[in-house]
Amino acid sequence: MWQAIYExxxxxxxxxxxxxxxxxxxxxVEAKIRCPDIAERPTMIADLMGWSPELWAQQAPPTYPCxxxxxxxxxxxxxxxxxxxxxxxxxxxxxxxxxxxxxxxDMVRHLNRETLELPDAAVKAGASARMAYIDALRDWVKxxxxxxxxxxxxxxKRRMKGPGEAEVLAATHAKLGRHLFAQGDNAGGRRHFAxxxxxxxxxWNYRRQSMVLEPELIGQLNTAPEFWAAVDALGDTPYYPPxxxxxxx
Amino acid sequence: MTTTVLYDDRxxxxxxxxxxxxxxxxxxxxxxxxxxWKLEPQGLCRGDACVRTDATWVDADGHVDLTAxxxxxxxxxxxxGDAWAVGESAGVRRDALLSTQAPDFELPDLDGxxxxxxxxxxxxxxxxxWGSY
Numbered sequence: 001m002w003q004a005i006y007e008x009x010x011x012x013x014x015x016x017x018x019x020x021x022x023x024x025x026x027x028x029v030e031a032k033i034r035c036p037d038i039a040e041r042p043t044m045i046a047d048l049m050g051w052s053p054e055l056w057a058q059q060a061p062p063t064y065p066c067x068x069x070x071x072x073x074x075x076x077x078x079x080x081x082x083x084x085x086x087x088x089x090x091x092x093x094x095x096x097x098x099x100x101x102x103x104x105x106d107m108v109r110h111l112n113r114e115t116l117e118l119p120d121a122a123v124k125a126g127a128s129a130r131m132a133y134i135d136a137l138r139d140w141v142k143x144x145x146x147x148x149x150x151x152x153x154x155x156x157k158r159r160m161k162g163p164g165e166a167e168v169l170a171a172t173h174a175k176l177g178r179h180l181f182a183q184g185d186n187a188g189g190r191r192h193f194a195x196x197x198x199x200x201x202x203x204w205n206y207r208r209q210s211m212v213l214e215p216e217l218i219g220q221l222n223t224a225p226e227f228w229a230a231v232d233a234l235g236d237t238p239y240y241p242p243x244x245x246x247x248x249x
Numbered sequence: 250m251t252t253t254v255l256y257d258d259r260x261x262x263x264x265x266x267x268x269x270x271x272x273x274x275x276x277x278x279x280x281x282x283x284x285x286w287k288l289e290p291q292g293l294c295r296g297d298a299c300v301r302t303d304a305t306w307v308d309a310d311g312h313v314d315l316t317a318x319x320x321x322x323x324x325x326x327x328x329x330g331d332a333w334a335v336g337e338s339a340g341v342r343r344d345a346l347l348s349t350q351a352p353d354f355e356l357p358d359l360d361g362x363x364x365x366x367x368x369x370x371x372x373x374x375x376x377x378x379w380g381s382y
Contacts, residue, residue: 002377015372017364019356021380065364067356069378076337077352080378089351089374093367102377141373153349162343169325172336175255176327179334188329 003062005134013091014141016064019074021083021205071178072205076171079161081203086133088140088150096140096150098160100243103133136245148247155248170200254283254315255334267312271326273333274312284335288313351376 006016074080078087078099086102089095118126136149144150151159163171177192196206252266252273263279277288286293292301293313300321306314315335316326323338345352351374355365366374 013372015369015374017366017369017374017376019376019378021378065358067358067364069356073354073356074376074378076342077354078376079346083378083380086375086377087351089366089369089376091371091373093351093370095349095351137375144373156349157347160346160349162346163339165325165339168336168339168342169327172325172327172334175336176329176332176334179253179255179260179332180329183332185330192327192329 002064005137006062006064009138009141012141014137016062018062018064018066019069020066021069021072021075021080072174075205076163079163081205083205088137090145090150094153095156095160096145098151098156100159103130103243132245133243149245151248159244166199167203170196170203170206173199174206251331253332255332256284259283259285271328272314272316273326273328274308275315276310276312280313280315284315286318293318 002016002018006014069075080087080099082101084102085099086097087095087099088097136147140147140149173192173196177189177196180186180192181189193206197203200206250266251262251264252268254261254263254273254275261279261283263275263283265276266279267274275283280293281287285295286300287295288302288307288311289299292299294300300318302313303317303321306317308314315333319326319335323340325336327334327336351366353365353367355363357363366376
């Protein structure tokens with residue numbers, strides 16, 4: 001998907017940098033990116049990501065940099081609380097759109113929890129959210145700061161939530177948790193990721209990390225009862241808050 | 250007994266640390282090795298920055314209270330067994346974000362080659378995150 005966009009917009013000056021938040025390391029990421037048969041990945045994941053079957057089938061291995069971020073450094077630096085999220089950075093290194101859902105709708109809410117299937121209407125809505133996001137990206141690549149989707153600094157600041165005390169404490173627990181996992185102390189690792197999730201219930205990265213550190217769960221959507229309980233606990237708050245693409249000028 | 254200190258990107262095993270509740274006391278050389286902050290006559294210094302030490306941060310043996318120093322700097326400290334992690338200050342992080350300048354980072358690709366965000370200055374960058382599924 002992003003490879004096709006990259007090929008389209010590279011000539012117009014767009015670079016794509018993908019960052020994999022993966023505590024399981026290079027091997028796990030490589031297996032996903034260089035999967036010999038991309039079609040082996042579950043349809044439900046394609047649907048969740050808003051990928052059409054055509055795009056899914058055409059998916060080629062990326063030629064843009066795919067970086068491995070085992071410690072979720074980029075998540076912490078940019079305040080990314082879920083995946084997929086995107087940030088737009090201009091030629092001067094200025095953020096023009098801070099972290100936001102990269103063209104998804106709140107798919108998890110539409111998922112049938114028994115069959116893990118998405119209704120067609122939700123699949124369509126997801127695909128059109130994805131297209132709207134990509135069209136906005138195209139507009140920015142073409143028009144730069146004149147694009148209605150390139151946000152002025154005041155609006156970037158308004159949308160960026162800097163971390164509070166709970167967030168930095170949670171990040172510290174996660175740091176300790178990763179260290180304990182690396183030392184083979186899985187129980188200790190889980191304890192600190194649980195504490196990070198408790199302190200920072202908005203961050204799905206901590207839940208996901210504690211999950212991917214369980215080798216048999218890598219590559220699976222987390223469908224444990226605790227996951228659904230956490231989604232339900234959000235009430236009306238979306239799991240994937242949709243990107244606000246209203247034009248600013 | 251060895252204590253492991255996680256500070257910024259450093260993971261340092263230090264000997265001779267003393268633990269008192271939530272406070273970790275380190276000899277000055279261990280403090281410098283673990284955090285980069287050196288005990289000087291004018292305070293704890295790293296690069297051009299110096300922080301005046303409170304009298305209660307240094308004990309009779311010359312050990313430095315890392316927990317008290319970190320707390321003063323707004324950095325959280327958590328510990329489990331022999332491992333101690335010092336986090337980042339929320340205030341420092343917020344100030345950095347409010348500049349709207351994209352924070353730089355350096356990460357490896359699948360082949361282990363390092364990429365810096367700032368290498369791409371002069372181009373528009375779409376930075377996106379994904380998980381291993």
